[in-house]
Amino acid sequence: MFHSKHWIFAGRWAKKGHIIKEASGDSYEAIVDYTYFFEPISCEVTNPLGSTNISRTVDVYFGPRMMSEPQSLLVDLGSDAVFNCAWIGNPSLTIVWMKRGSGVVLSNENTLTLKNVRQEDAGKYVCRAVVPRVGAGEREVSLTVNVLPN
Incomplete structure (x- = not known):
């Protein structure tokens, strides 16, 4: 018999390494300006098995x-x-x-x-x-x- 286990994921959003305090959850919505072109947005997700960090710059015109x-x-x-x-x-x-x-x-x-x-x-x-x-x-x-x- 197969048993699934539900994990709770804790996420942290940052811009250029600085935590975005007002951001929580699995999505981050912002009005972007030119700084997003140079300062990557990152999301670190953690669960009991480990963590991963994904970072992206935004192609802002x-x-x-x-x-x-x-x-x-x-x-x-x-x-x-x-x-x-x-x-x-x-x-x-x-x-x-x-x-x-x-x-x-x-x-x-x-x-x-x-x-x-x-x-x-x-x-x-x-x-x-x-x-x-x-x-x-x-x-x-x-x-x-x-x-x-x-």
Whole structure:
């Protein structure tokens, strides 16, 4: 004769290793934000025979978020100017550096390097990030060129 035994399962939900106090039971419902893309949700289930832990990240789509703010620069005539601008987004984003008022793309990288700057390089520069079908963001910085006296 076969006898079945009912076990009581104790479950624990966590996000990035931190217990979610308001979560209990065999399901967890939440309004997700971009952090769920980087911080995995895990569920640890325990019974008298042992425990198991399952962890998952959530493929959350989110528009560009600034990770590193670009800074305005003052550089001497003939020096190099290097701007940095770091974004994250999901799905993959595109970065575009342009001089304000110009339609010319200067860089598609986090970094914009202007070599041997001239007086006409002075002005406003824009770092723009686009996540297709989700959103866009931009930051503006200034380049001031210091002309040294002869």
